[in-house]
Amino acid sequence: MxxxxxxxxxxxxxxxxxxxxxxxxxxxxxxxxxxxxxxxxxxxxxxxxxxxxxxxxxxxxxxxxxxxxxxxxxxxxxxxxARPRAGISSEELTKFARRAVPLDVLAKVLRVQGVYAEVRGPTIYADTDLNTLISLAQAVGEALEKLSKMPLGHGLKKLVAAAMVLTGLNPMQILQRAKEIGVVNEAGELVEDWEKALDKLLEALHTATEGEELEEV
Missing domain, CATH: 3.30.70.2750 (Alpha-Beta Plaits)
Incomplete structure (x- = not known):
């Protein structure tokens, strides 16, 4: 009333x-x-x-x-x-996290962490709780905001943002390693699908942490 x-x-x-x-x-x-x-x-x-x-x-x-x-x-x-297992729409997640987040990037981050996640149309389904989903969505959104003024292609921004959330490294450290392993060329372009490139990058970063430290950039 x-x-x-x-x-x-x-x-x-x-x-x-x-x-x-x-x-x-x-x-x-x-x-x-x-x-x-x-x-x-x-x-x-x-x-x-x-x-x-x-x-x-x-x-x-x-x-x-x-x-x-x-x-x-x-x-x-x-x-x-709301229950992520039953699906959360992109529109709802934007309201929950207070920022727009690419669902494919969020789903990839979850999968790398061992959580089932898939995107169907405008909806993400994930085997996790809502607070975790919102927290990761905010982290991805914040990473993309930091990259907004960098002259990176769409797919490369997704790669770098996901890597930032998963590793805690800064964009320049990630790009440096991506070039070293050949998933990004000297022109700063992604040479393959960003998800496959991310898998290779994470493997390289894991190997690097075992034998050496990344140079601060």
């Missing part, structure tokens, strides 16, 4: 949310405080098995905050029910 009251140019909207589990209530209120406090004044109050949210401010801000509030409620509910 939503009520609206106009008072001296200030708009107040009220939203009741069913909340029958204390941990859900706490998680929801924390999420709302984290994401909405800068947009409008938000008050939250427990009333039986419901949370009463009151949003107060100038109308445009309140309207935006109300839309965002509904999105947060739906997101928190979905976070509690």
């Amino acid at each position: 939503v009520d609206t009251m106009v008072r001296r140019g200030i708009v107040e909207k009220v939203l009741y949310v069913e909340c029958d589990k204390p941990d859900f209530c706490i998680e929801l209120m924390e999420k709302v405080d984290e994401e909405l406090s800068a947009q409008a004044t938000v008050y939250a109050e427990m009333r039986g098995s419901k949370i009463l949210f009151r949003i107060v401010g100038f109308e445009p801000n309140v309207q935006r905050a109300m839309i965002k509030l509904r999105e947060i409620v739906n997101l928190v509910k979905r976070l509690r029910t």
Whole structure:
């Protein structure tokens, strides 16, 4: 139920949310405080098995905050029910991780770690828990952000990002080793499928850590 009251140019909207589990209530209120406090004044109050949210401010801000509030409620509910084994869509994962992530890169990282993962259309299926999936998605996304200004081809960026997450090495160290083993040519181009190249690179890096240290770049 939503009520609206106009008072001296200030708009107040009220939203009741069913909340029958204390941990859900706490998680929801924390999420709302984290994401909405800068947009409008938000008050939250427990009333039986419901949370009463009151949003107060100038109308445009309140309207935006109300839309965002509904999105947060739906997101928190979905976070509690989503199961990677049953499939997580790219759109959902983007909301969960707060960044867009190539599903093929995420699936490859999981498989290298020994976790079943496959991509079917816009959905990833993985034999892991949601928190692990989100954490890895964020790591892949952060790696790709670091590579965004580097003049690398699409496939090469996937290779380097996955290697960064899996090894903790920086991009230049990874590219150096990739050139040394011949999966990247002197022009900085990937010479084969990025997943096959990644397998070769990881094997080479594993061998290197046993017999030598990579030069800091």
